[in-house]
Amino acid sequence: MELVVEDLAVARGGVPVLEGVSLRLTGGHALVLRGPNGIGKTTLLRTLAGLQPPLSGRVSLDREEMAYAAHADGIKAMLSVEENLRFWAELHGLRDIARALEAFRLGDLAGRLAGSLSAGQKRRLGLARLIVTGRRVWVLDEPTVSLDREAVGWFGAAVRGHLAGGGMAVIATHIDLGIEAEVLELAPFRAVRRAVADDFDEAFL
Amino acid sequence: MRALLLRDLRLAVRAGGGFGLGLAFFLIVVVLVPFGVGPETALLTRIAPGILWLGALLACLLSLDRILALDWEDGSLDLIATAPLPLEAAVSVKALAHWLTTGLPLVAAAPVLGLLLNLPGPGYLWLVLSLAIGTPALSVIGTFGAALTVGLKRGGLLMSLLVLPLYVPTLIFGAEVARRGAEGMDPVTPLLMLGGLTCGTIALLPFASAAVLRVNLR
Numbered sequence: 001m002e003l004v005v006e007d008l009a010v011a012r013g014g015v016p017v018l019e020g021v022s023l024r025l026t027g028g029h030a031l032v033l034r035g036p037n038g039i040g041k042t043t044l045l046r047t048l049a050g051l052q053p054p055l056s057g058r059v060s061l062d063r064e065e066m067a068y069a070a071h072a073d074g075i076k077a078m079l080s081v082e083e084n085l086r087f088w089a090e091l092h093g094l095r096d097i098a099r100a101l102e103a104f105r106l107g108d109l110a111g112r113l114a115g116s117l118s119a120g121q122k123r124r125l126g127l128a129r130l131i132v133t134g135r136r137v138w139v140l141d142e143p144t145v146s147l148d149r150e151a152v153g154w155f156g157a158a159v160r161g162h163l164a165g166g167g168m169a170v171i172a173t174h175i176d177l178g179i180e181a182e183v184l185e186l187a188p189f190r191a192v193r194r195a196v197a198d199d200f201d202e203a204f205l
Numbered sequence: 206m207r208a209l210l211l212r213d214l215r216l217a218v219r220a221g222g223g224f225g226l227g228l229a230f231f232l233i234v235v236v237l238v239p240f241g242v243g244p245e246t247a248l249l250t251r252i253a254p255g256i257l258w259l260g261a262l263l264a265c266l267l268s269l270d271r272i273l274a275l276d277w278e279d280g281s282l283d284l285i286a287t288a289p290l291p292l293e294a295a296v297s298v299k300a301l302a303h304w305l306t307t308g309l310p311l312v313a314a315a316p317v318l319g320l321l322l323n324l325p326g327p328g329y330l331w332l333v334l335s336l337a338i339g340t341p342a343l344s345v346i347g348t349f350g351a352a353l354t355v356g357l358k359r360g361g362l363l364m365s366l367l368v369l370p371l372y373v374p375t376l377i378f379g380a381e382v383a384r385r386g387a388e389g390m391d392p393v394t395p396l397l398m399l400g401g402l403t404c405g406t407i408a409l410l411p412f413a414s415a416a417v418l419r420v421n422l423r
Contacts, residue, residue: 052423053423067287068287072278072279074281091208092289133288
């Protein structure tokens with residue numbers, strides 16, 4: 001399996017931010033996206049995950065192959081850790097959550113309400129969700145925010161395990177995760193044209 | 206789909222879930238009406254079907270902004286949108302969960318409140334029947350309104366303005382069924398219209414809700 005992105009152009013709020021992005025990723029490999037704030041990392045990742053359409057260009061894999069994780073973890077405060085994970089597993093047609101609990105050392109917290117977790121623990125729960133989706137391509141936006149050094153290590157191990165199973169990962173991050181990964185610098189792809197061919201008028205709202 | 210339904214039901218009955226909020230509001234509105242219009246039983250009997258329907262409608266409106274806004278705030282909506290479940294199915298399930306936690310309790314409570322408004326004997330069956338058939342449409346239309354305003358700061362008021370006009374046909378035919386039933390007239394024609402409205406909204410609106418949600422999630 002291969003992820004091929006050809007000549008992709010993406011826009012944020014109607015303004016083109018990146019254009020001409022091409023990349024190729026094969027099974028078992030990871031790609032790290034780098035670039036200054038506002039360059040369009042999040043927008044590119046949301047486009048890959050199928051949450052917004054590209055302005056132009058092509059993504060070879062279907063959105064059904066992508067597991068997306070961003071700044072918000074989608075955790076329900078009034079459900080326990082286990083209930084949160086089980087929900088995401090069942091939504092993706094899977095049952096087994098033991099491996100995800102183990103990978104992020106959440107076993108002892110399984111019965112706790114997610115609302116009572118610390119920020120780092122919530123993040124771990126949000127990342128554990130990736131494992132229970134059973135998807136081949138992980139699309140991660142700053143996954144290590146609020147994780148301590150040890151938890152970053154667990155996360156690195158989880159990504160390596162995912163890659164060893166033939167999976168892929170596209171990660172926007174500024175820190176070293178201890179993963180063998182190609183690095184794609186996004187600055188050269190900054191969009192130059194400013195005019196937008198989009199007549200959608202949002203001003204009224 | 207079952208997982209999403211169970212989760213929404215579970216969240217609704219846990220602390221802060223808002224289960225019973227609509228029901229309590231319905232109760233209070235209906236109890237306040239006799240204070241407002243006076244204890245004249247003949248007048249209450251006449252306005253009872255309309256008041257009960259209006260109360261149920263407003264109670265339904267009260268909890269609409271919870272359907273999608275909470276999931277949007279914590280990022281769940283993005284993740285549900287990337288799940289294998291089609292967004293059309295997801296909004297349908299969410300509307301169903303809203304109906305089970307809001308509409309169904311209203312239907313069950315209506316006969317008791319009918320007593321408070323001196324609703325005549327034959328009216329109870331038709332009141333319950335009209336609410337049971339009409340409230341699913343309120344939930345589905347409300348989900349559409351919630352999808353339109355998801356992501357807007359304090360979108361609740363705008364949503365009410367958008368949704369209330371869409372509730373008018375359901376209110377007209379629903380209250381008409383209850384009124385005719387209470388007065389011993391034949392309620393079949395408005396009942397069929399009400400059923401048609403509900404079937405139509407259930408069949409069509411989830412597609413519209415999913416479409417606007419896709420635009421709003423961009």
